Amino acid sequence: MLCYVMFYYCHVLYIPSTTMLVIERNHSTRRLWEDRGEGINDSTLIIAPWNPTNYHWLLIAIDIQNRNILYLNPLENTNTSSLPPQANQAFTMMTGFLKNKMKIEESEWRLVCPPHILQEDNSSCGVYVCHYAAQLVKNELLTVPASAMLLRKWLQKEIGSCTLDNDNEKN
Numbered sequence: 528m529l530c531y532v533m534f535y536y537c538h539v540l541y542i543p544s545t546t547m548l549v550i551e552r553n554h555s556t557r558r559l560w561e562d563r564g565e566g567i568n569d570s571t572l573i574i575a576p577w578n579p580t581n582y583h584w585l586l587i588a589i590d591i592q593n594r595n596i597l598y599l600n601p602l603e604n605t606n607t608s609s610l611p612p613q614a615n616q617a618f619t620m621m622t623g624f625l626k627n628k629m630k631i632e633e634s635e636w637r638l639v640c641p642p643h644i645l646q647e648d649n650s651s652c653g654v655y656v657c658h659y660a661a662q663l664v665k666n667e668l669l670t671v672p673a674s675a676m677l678l679r680k681w682l683q684k685e686i687g688s689c690t691l692d693n694d695n696e697k698n
Contacts, residue, residue: 536664542575547587550624551579559628574660575621576653579613584652586659587617589625595639596621599669601655605640614638643669651675657682 542550546559573589588597598605598614605614615638622633646655658678662669 538569538571539664540570540573542573544576544578547575547577550620551577553620553623556624556628572663574664576656576660577617579616584656585613585617586656587621588660588663589621590639591629594631594635595637597663598638598640599643599656599659601643601646601652601659604642604645610638610640614640641669644672646675648675651678654678654682661685 540560542559546556549556571590571592573591575587575589577585577587579585584601586597586599588599589595590597596618598610598617600611600613603611605611618636618638622636625631625636626633643659644655646652654675655678658673658681659669661667662671
């Protein structure tokens, strides 16, 4: 998935989960995307997997053009009028980050909780977060039903193809 984002979708910026910890603690992200230079201003989407509890993955996606911060929790479809504390934490955290990194004021952003498919077990949140990221990157629906097993097979194939692509580039 990361391979896809970095090489095939130049309009997408990716925030690694370890960097989300840095953002969560309000530390400097000065070096993030340093290699992209001015290219960050051409980006339209930021993908940020986040594990705030150390046992459950969420996806924060930032639609730069529409000034939306998307909150996707694989366990629930959240109504924007009754947000869980983590959604508000994500919004505060990311608006601060965007103000520092891209000079966009907090008042310009909206928190959006789009409808999406839900995980049906207690162990597939990471798989669903990868699926949501892929759907957003490709501008596809988040509500198309998919089982955890099907998504795991898709993810295995994606990771395998990225590994093969990287091996071929080295030769």
